[in-house]
Amino acid sequence: MRVVRVAALDRAEPDELSFFANHRYLKEFSGSRAGLVLISSELANEAGRPKCRIVLAKPQEAMLLVLPALYPAAPRESGIHSSAVIGRGVRLGREVAIGAHSVIGDGAVLGDRVVIGPLCDVGRGVAIGADSHLVSSVTLYAGTTLGARVRLHAGVRAGSDGFGYVPSASGIQKVPHVGRCIIEDDVEIGANSTIDRGSIADTVIGAGSKLDNLVMIAHNVRLGRMCLLAAQSGIAGSTRLGDGCMIGGQVGVTGHLELGSNVKLGAGSGVMDDIPDGEMWSGAPARPHREWLKATSAFYKLADRMREIERQLRERGT
Amino acid sequence: MRVVRVAALDRAEPDELSFFANHRYLKEFSGSRAGLVLISSELANEAGRPKCRIVLAKPQEAMLLVLPALYPAAPRESGIHSSAVIGRGVRLGREVAIGAHSVIGDGAVLGDRVVIGPLCDVGRGVAIGADSHLVSSVTLYAGTTLGARVRLHAGVRAGSDGFGYVPSASGIQKVPHVGRCIIEDDVEIGANSTIDRGSIADTVIGAGSKLDNLVMIAHNVRLGRMCLLAAQSGIAGSTRLGDGCMIGGQVGVTGHLELGSNVKLGAGSGVMDDIPDGEMWSGAPARPHREWLKATSAFYKLADRMREIERQLRERGT
Amino acid sequence: MRVVRVAALDRAEPDELSFFANHRYLKEFSGSRAGLVLISSELANEAGRPKCRIVLAKPQEAMLLVLPALYPAAPRESGIHSSAVIGRGVRLGREVAIGAHSVIGDGAVLGDRVVIGPLCDVGRGVAIGADSHLVSSVTLYAGTTLGARVRLHAGVRAGSDGFGYVPSASGIQKVPHVGRCIIEDDVEIGANSTIDRGSIADTVIGAGSKLDNLVMIAHNVRLGRMCLLAAQSGIAGSTRLGDGCMIGGQVGVTGHLELGSNVKLGAGSGVMDDIPDGEMWSGAPARPHREWLKATSAFYKLADRMREIERQLRERGT
Numbered sequence: 017m018r019v020v021r022v023a024a025l026d027r028a029e030p031d032e033l034s035f036f037a038n039h040r041y042l043k044e045f046s047g048s049r050a051g052l053v054l055i056s057s058e059l060a061n062e063a064g065r066p067k068c069r070i071v072l073a074k075p076q077e078a079m080l081l082v083l084p085a086l087y088p089a090a091p092r093e094s095g096i097h098s099s100a101v102i103g104r105g106v107r108l109g110r111e112v113a114i115g116a117h118s119v120i121g122d123g124a125v126l127g128d129r130v131v132i133g134p135l136c137d138v139g140r141g142v143a144i145g146a147d148s149h150l151v152s153s154v155t156l157y158a159g160t161t162l163g164a165r166v167r168l169h170a171g172v173r174a175g176s177d178g179f180g181y182v183p184s185a186s187g188i189q190k191v192p193h194v195g196r197c198i199i200e201d202d203v204e205i206g207a208n209s210t211i212d213r214g215s216i217a218d219t220v221i222g223a224g225s226k227l228d229n230l231v232m233i234a235h236n237v238r239l240g241r242m243c244l245l246a247a248q249s250g251i252a253g254s255t256r257l258g259d260g261c262m263i264g265g266q267v268g269v270t271g272h273l274e275l276g277s278n279v280k281l282g283a284g285s286g287v288m289d290d291i292p293d294g295e296m297w298s299g300a301p302a303r304p305h306r307e308w309l310k311a312t313s314a315f316y317k318l319a320d321r322m323r324e325i326e327r328q329l330r331e332r333g334t
Numbered sequence: 335m336r337v338v339r340v341a342a343l344d345r346a347e348p349d350e351l352s353f354f355a356n357h358r359y360l361k362e363f364s365g366s367r368a369g370l371v372l373i374s375s376e377l378a379n380e381a382g383r384p385k386c387r388i389v390l391a392k393p394q395e396a397m398l399l400v401l402p403a404l405y406p407a408a409p410r411e412s413g414i415h416s417s418a419v420i421g422r423g424v425r426l427g428r429e430v431a432i433g434a435h436s437v438i439g440d441g442a443v444l445g446d447r448v449v450i451g452p453l454c455d456v457g458r459g460v461a462i463g464a465d466s467h468l469v470s471s472v473t474l475y476a477g478t479t480l481g482a483r484v485r486l487h488a489g490v491r492a493g494s495d496g497f498g499y500v501p502s503a504s505g506i507q508k509v510p511h512v513g514r515c516i517i518e519d520d521v522e523i524g525a526n527s528t529i530d531r532g533s534i535a536d537t538v539i540g541a542g543s544k545l546d547n548l549v550m551i552a553h554n555v556r557l558g559r560m561c562l563l564a565a566q567s568g569i570a571g572s573t574r575l576g577d578g579c580m581i582g583g584q585v586g587v588t589g590h591l592e593l594g595s596n597v598k599l600g601a602g603s604g605v606m607d608d609i610p611d612g613e614m615w616s617g618a619p620a621r622p623h624r625e626w627l628k629a630t631s632a633f634y635k636l637a638d639r640m641r642e643i644e645r646q647l648r649e650r651g652t
Numbered sequence: 653m654r655v656v657r658v659a660a661l662d663r664a665e666p667d668e669l670s671f672f673a674n675h676r677y678l679k680e681f682s683g684s685r686a687g688l689v690l691i692s693s694e695l696a697n698e699a700g701r702p703k704c705r706i707v708l709a710k711p712q713e714a715m716l717l718v719l720p721a722l723y724p725a726a727p728r729e730s731g732i733h734s735s736a737v738i739g740r741g742v743r744l745g746r747e748v749a750i751g752a753h754s755v756i757g758d759g760a761v762l763g764d765r766v767v768i769g770p771l772c773d774v775g776r777g778v779a780i781g782a783d784s785h786l787v788s789s790v791t792l793y794a795g796t797t798l799g800a801r802v803r804l805h806a807g808v809r810a811g812s813d814g815f816g817y818v819p820s821a822s823g824i825q826k827v828p829h830v831g832r833c834i835i836e837d838d839v840e841i842g843a844n845s846t847i848d849r850g851s852i853a854d855t856v857i858g859a860g861s862k863l864d865n866l867v868m869i870a871h872n873v874r875l876g877r878m879c880l881l882a883a884q885s886g887i888a889g890s891t892r893l894g895d896g897c898m899i900g901g902q903v904g905v906t907g908h909l910e911l912g913s914n915v916k917l918g919a920g921s922g923v924m925d926d927i928p929d930g931e932m933w934s935g936a937p938a939r940p941h942r943e944w945l946k947a948t949s950a951f952y953k954l955a956d957r958m959r960e961i962e963r964q965l966r967e968r969g970t
Contacts, residue, residue, distance in 0.1 A: 021512075022512060022534050023513075023534065023535070023536075024513075024532075024534060024535030024536070024554075027535065027536060034534075035534070079534060080500075080509060080510065083510045083512055084510070086512075087510065087512045090458070090476065097419070099417070099419060099435075099735070099753075101733070101735060101752040101753070101770075115437070116419040116437045117417075117419070117435045117437065117453075117735075117753045117771070119751070119752045119753065119770045119771065133455070134419075134437045134455045135435070135437065135453055135455055135471075135753075135771055135789075137769070137770045137771055137788045137789060137806070140726070151473075151475075151494075152455045152473045153453075153455060153471060153473050153771075153789060155787075155788045155789050155806035155807065155843075157787075157806070158726065169491070169494050169495065170455070170473035170475070170491040170494060171473065171489060171491050171526070171528075171807060171844065173789075173805070173806040173807050173843035173844060173865075176787075176805050176806060176842065176843040176865065177805065179842060179862070179864040179865070179882060179883065181862055181880065182716075187838070187860055187878065188860055188862060188878055188880070190840070191716060192716065192719045192720070192723065194657075194658060194719055194722075194723045195659075195660075202505070204508070206494065206495075206497060206528070207473075207491035207494040207528040207530075208489065208491055208526050208528050208548075208807070208844050208866075210807075210842070210843040210844050210865040210866060212843075212865070214660075216658050216659065216660060216670075216671070216715060217659070217660030217663065218659075218660065218663060224505055224506055226497070226499055226506060228497040228550075228552075229491075229494065229497070229528040229530070229550050230526075230528060230548060230550050230568075230844075230866060232864075232865050232866050232883045232884055232901075234864075234883065236660075242505065242506060244499065244506070246497060246570070247497065247550045247552065247568050247570070248550055248566065248568050248586070248884065250866075250883050250884050250901055250902060252882070252883070252901055252919070265550075265568055265570055265586055265588070266568060266584070266586040266604070266902070268884070268901055268902040268919055268920050270901070270919055283570070283586055283588055283604065283606075284586050284604040284618050286902070286919060286920040288919075300618070300920050300936070301948060303952060307952065307955070310955040310956075310958070311951050311952050311954075311955035312619060313955075313958075314951075314954050314955040314958045315629050315632075315633060315951060315955075316621060316625065316629050317958070317962075318629075318632055318636060318954060318958075318961075319625070319628045319629035319631075319632040319633075320628075321961075321962075321965055322628070322631075322632045322635070322636075324965055325636075325639075325643070325961070325965065326635075326639075328646070328964070328965070329639055329642055329643065329646070339830075340830060340852050341831075341852065341853070341854075342831075342850075342852060342853030342854070342872075345853065345854060352852075353852070397852065398818075398827060398828065401828045401830055402828070404830075405828065405830045408776070408794065415737070417735070417737060417753075433755070434737040434755045435735075435737070435753045435755065435771075451773070452737075452755045452773045453753070453755065453771055453773055453789075469791075469793075469812075470773045470791045471771075471773060471789060471791050471809075487809070487812050487813070488773070488791035488793070488809040488812060489791065489807060489809050489844070489846075520823070522826070524812065524815060524846070525791075525809035525812040525846040525848075526807065526809055526844050526846050526866075542823050542824055544815070544817055544824060546815040546868075546870075547809075547812065547815070547846040547848070547868050548844075548846060548866060548868050548886075560823065560824060562817065562824070564815060564888070565815065565868045565870065565886050565888070566868055566884065566886050566904070583868075583886055583888055583904055583906070584886060584902075584904040584922070601888070601904055601906055601922060601924075602904050602922040602936050618936070630937060633947050633950075633951060634939060634943065634947050636947075636950050636954060637943070637946040637947035637949075637950040637951075638946075640946070640949075640950045640953065640954075643954070643957075643961070644953075644957075646964070647957055647960055647961065647964070
């Protein structure tokens with residue numbers, strides 16, 4: 017028995033490794049064609065087609081350890097593709113790779129082992145720290161600053177002008193944006209997300225933070241360290257988050273707020289108030305999670321009793 | 335009288351064809367300069383400027399039939415543009431077209447009559463079925479698989495890493511993503527939408543499904559066949575949908591859920607529970623549509639009676 | 653004392669100018685290293701490290717006036733980069749600039765001083781008015797029309813097919829899209845936003861309107877003049893907005909609605925009804941703002957009293 021790839025139980029072939037750690041997937045397990053299954057001790061004796069089983073306390077974690085052996089990293093691209101356009105005064109570290117049709121603006125500085133994928137636009141004066149990777153089709157506006165080991169997925173736009181206008185006699189006047197867009201070390205940003213530059217202050221994505229796809233960070237926002245923002249969430253202008261915040265999918269946070277450290281926001285919530293350290297809020301408008309749970313439950317319960325409530329109000333009413 | 339294009343009633347010129355099928359647009363009809371109007375029988379005698387009228391049971395459907403005659407398909411691009419970059423071991427079917435500045439990675443396989451627009455990045459080992467079309471500026475990460483007759487609009491990103499991290503002693507550790515991103519036959523995906531690859535399982539967009547713009551499909555999601563997802567909706571990790579689901583705009587579905595076939599979700603709903611076949615749900619958190627309608631109505635009614643309710647609670651209270 | 657850049661109070665260096673106009677930032681002011689601070693009269697005597705202070709009625713507005721002196725506009729790119737691909741029959745005005753790796757389709761017409769950044773795809777027959785600017789990686793589908801002084805940020809897609817399908821015996825059939833996408837004078841559109849073309853009617857973005865990042869405008873939508881749409885908002889098919897509307901972040905408006913002029917929508921609202929001129933609505937489903945405020949407040953209050961309400965219903969119940 018030899019496995020060469022991994023796959024989910026219901027799609028695995030005899031030369032593939034899978035794992036079974038949750039009773040919910042018993043049906044998939046019982047019919048699986050996987051050649052080998054990592055299995056948790058409490059499920060080890062479940063009836064099922066896979067006969068080769070390795071019993072482990074945490075099969076999923078074991079799986080993660082096996083991956084590098086089965087999937088060696090793709091050979092690092094290196095060198096500058098002949099179709100790339102390199103501006104004047106660009107400084108490149110050692111072993112930098114620049115992909116086909118990418119454009120590096122005048123005066124940009126790329127650290128050692130930076131990888132720029134194909135079709136990227138790195139603006140004038142951008143600075144990129146060592147070992148950072150722009151996957152593909154990324155735009156960095158002039159002056160954007162990236163730390164080390166930053167990973168920007170396809171279609172990320174960083175350093176764009178914020179949404180700032182003032183009404184004037186001659187129509188709507190644009191507020192010039194001269195603040196910076198600073199993305200610190202070890203940040204990863206998902207596909208097609210957008211990070212605006214600051215207007216006068218800077219926009220800052222704190223070290224180690226991870227943003228999912230289609231996330232929007234407005235001008236002057238400051239995210240602390242190690243924040244996680246799920247897909248399609250958005251933080252409006254000048255709001256600040258502390259360290260270690262966890263933001264659910266499609267969350268919106270309005271502008272000029274202060275969220276503390278380790279704040280958690282439930283998926284879909286809409287935040288309109290400051291939130292102290294360590295609290296979990298949900299709902300729109302968002303409230304502390306327990307309060308929101310209670311209100312949501314009441315919302316559906318009251319609807320059931322509406323006729324009765326109305327009758328009683330009538331009987332005793334004004 | 336000769337018409338050469340189509341246009342809405344209020345913008346049509348004398349050489350343009352229009353249609354009038356809904357009383358709501360009577361004002362636009364009465365002043366229309368359209369040279370010819372397809373009109374439904376019940377509106378045929380309305381007073382209005384257009385004198386040339388063709389009376390039909392279903393003018394809008396007739397209009398769709400006329401379109402191909404007035405708007406012949408653009409001449410198919412063909413051939414490989416001299417600025418395209420083609421990797422090693424790429425296999426191309428017959429009559430493949432590759433646009434300016436596109437990049438095809440090593441070992442990619444493109445079926446007959448595939449059209450790759452300009453500025454696309456097709457990663458290593460990608461497979462694209464016959465008659466598929468990447469419109470412009472599309473990114474396919476390495477290993478992504480497309481069926482036949484797939485159409486990806488500008489800025490689609492498919493096969494990107496999912497949002498998976500595990501806390502570790504040394505910070506937040508990235509979960510490697512080795513699952514595939516599989517887009518089956520006849521799928522169409524709107525501009526700037528993103529489809530992540532699987533972590534260990536695969537992400538699958540079922541045959542015939544249509545996704546609007548700015549939609550987010552997370553890792554390990556499986557959409558059934560013929561699903562319709564409106565703009566800015568998002569499906570979180572490992573959730574599965576059956577066939578024929580219709581998902582409204584800005585809907586969010588949290589992770590690890592099972593939605594049956596023919597499930598309908600109202601615009602803006604936020605789903606946190608499994609949903610059986612054939613049900614329509616709405617709201618956030620989503621409930622069966624009728625229950626949500628009732629609760630929403632109660633929500634606004636109770637607010638009106640709040641003072642009265644409070645008074646009665648006081649009078650009779652603990 | 654000489655300042656050469658601007659910065660927020662807490663990040664400013666001795667060679668930087670800052671401003672202090674809101675008591676909320678007293679802490680940042682008191683420790684600021686800024687070399688010079690524009691300060692409002694009521695805060696002029698606050699204790700703090702910055703000694704050089706210019707007292708003004710409106711420091712923030714003064715700051716905007718100073719910006720052009722400190723940040724002269726980047727030298728305008730000019731000329732056509734040698735890597736750009738220019739189609740047949742393209743007409744270019746005076747002083748047009750076209751960036752590296754951009755593609756201009758057959759028959760496109762670019763007005764005087766138009767700037768096309770790098771990696772843009774301007775489709776066949778597109779018309780772009782004088783002084784417009786496509787920043788980077790923008791896609792304009794064939795036939796899209798832009799007025800003068802339009803600014804499209806990185807990743808904008810305009811003129812894509814709308815999301816229109818009709819069920820048919822042989823599956824889901826695509827509705828051809830032959831309407832236009834018309835973006836009038838002085839419009840600015842944020843990064844990665846998408847504007848679909850019309851199906852038969854046109855999609856129109858009215859003069860002077862400003863759209864933030866990741867906004868979605870569906871087919872046949874007509875926005876009036878001077879509308880502001882914040883990030884991640886979406887307008888569904890065939891809906892019309894009047895002039896001067898202000899749409900909050902993550903708002904969704906369903907299809908076929910009429911919103912008057914000067915309508916305001918609170919962040920996150922979901923609109924399902926027509927709205928008359930000048931009204932502010934909020935919530936999902938949206939209602940007039942005051943009604944929504946009252947209902948939201950009742951929502952949380954009732955939850956607090958739920959036990960009591962239930963007890964009373966039981967005592968007096970059916």
